Amino acid sequence: GAVVSQHPSWVICKSGTSVKIECRSLDFQATTMFWYRQFPKQSLMLMATSNEGSKATYEQGVEKDKFLINHASLTLSTLTVTSAHPEDSSFYICSATIGGGGELFFGEGSRLTVL
Amino acid sequence: SQQGEEDPQALSIQEGENATMNCSYKTSINNLQWYRQNSGRGLVHLILIRSNEREKHRGRLRVTLDTSKKSSSLLITASRAADTASYFCATVRAGGTSYGKLTFGQGTILTVHP
Numbered sequence: 001g002a003v004v005s006q007h008p009s010w011v012i013c014k015s016g017t018s019v020k021i022e023c024r025s026l027d028f029q030a031t032t033m034f035w036y037r038q039f040p041k042q043s044l045m046l047m048a049t050s051n052e053g054s055k056a057t058y059e060q061g062v063e064k065d066k067f068l069i070n071h072a073s074l075t076l077s078t079l080t081v082t083s084a085h086p087e088d089s090s091f092y093i094c095s096a097t098i099g100g101g102g103e104l105f106f107g108e109g110s111r112l113t114v115l
Numbered sequence: 116s117q118q119g120e121e122d123p124q125a126l127s128i129q130e131g132e133n134a135t136m137n138c139s140y141k142t143s144i145n146n147l148q149w150y151r152q153n154s155g156r157g158l159v160h161l162i163l164i165r166s167n168e169r170e171k172h173r174g175r176l177r178v179t180l181d182t183s184k185k186s187s188s189l190l191i192t193a194s195r196a197a198d199t200a201s202y203f204c205a206t207v208r209a210g211g212t213s214y215g216k217l218t219f220g221q222g223t224i225l226t227v228h229p
Contacts, residue, residue, distance in 0.1 A: 044158075
């Protein structure tokens with residue numbers, strides 16, 4: 001099946017720094033990517049929908065200036081957590097689709113810990 | 116709030132037993148999907164059932180959908196220790212594409228004891 005790769009798989013940073021997480025579709029072109037956030041033992045919450053070449057669509061309550069999403073190519077979307085704080089510590093998961101009803105593939109997730 | 120609510124929140128069974136997880140949702144859907152997540156890992160797609168389907172099978176998995184009750188169930192037969200994971204239902208709203216924007220349920224943590 002198709003592969004979606006996330007990097008880094010885990011990151012620890014100091015409060016106030018910015019962290020970038022990459023989501024790559026390795027063997028297909030992803031017109032749409034989704035970013036989710038998951039707290040321990042909880043469900044996935046959709047943060048934003050990212051379409052190649054256009055601005056991301058953020059879900060209600062998600063700060064677009066805090067979570068910068070860039071989908072510059074058909075195989076790469078990035079999520080940058082700006083000025084991270086301990087409450088931003090979470091598991092971030094991306095998914096990708098070729099669109100038009102194509103199947104959705106999930107990355108392995110990136111665990112962010114902000115000290 | 117989450118579209119889907121699942122029960123039980125946690126289920127502990129012995130190997131060989133069947134495991135049943137339930138999911139309820141609130142709005143009209145295009146389809147409902149079940150995913151599996153091993154601890155600290157990404158999601159694996161298990162099965163998709165469309166709004167006009169009532170039951171679907173895949174190996175040891177059986178999914179039912181009752182749109183009148185806005186509920187679905189996932190049955191894993193003859194469970195194995197390797198089935199230990201969290202299981203999530205996810206819905207795509209009516210009018211959405213098949214695998215589009217998903218709204219996840221709270222999940223069921225399944226533990227299968229050898």
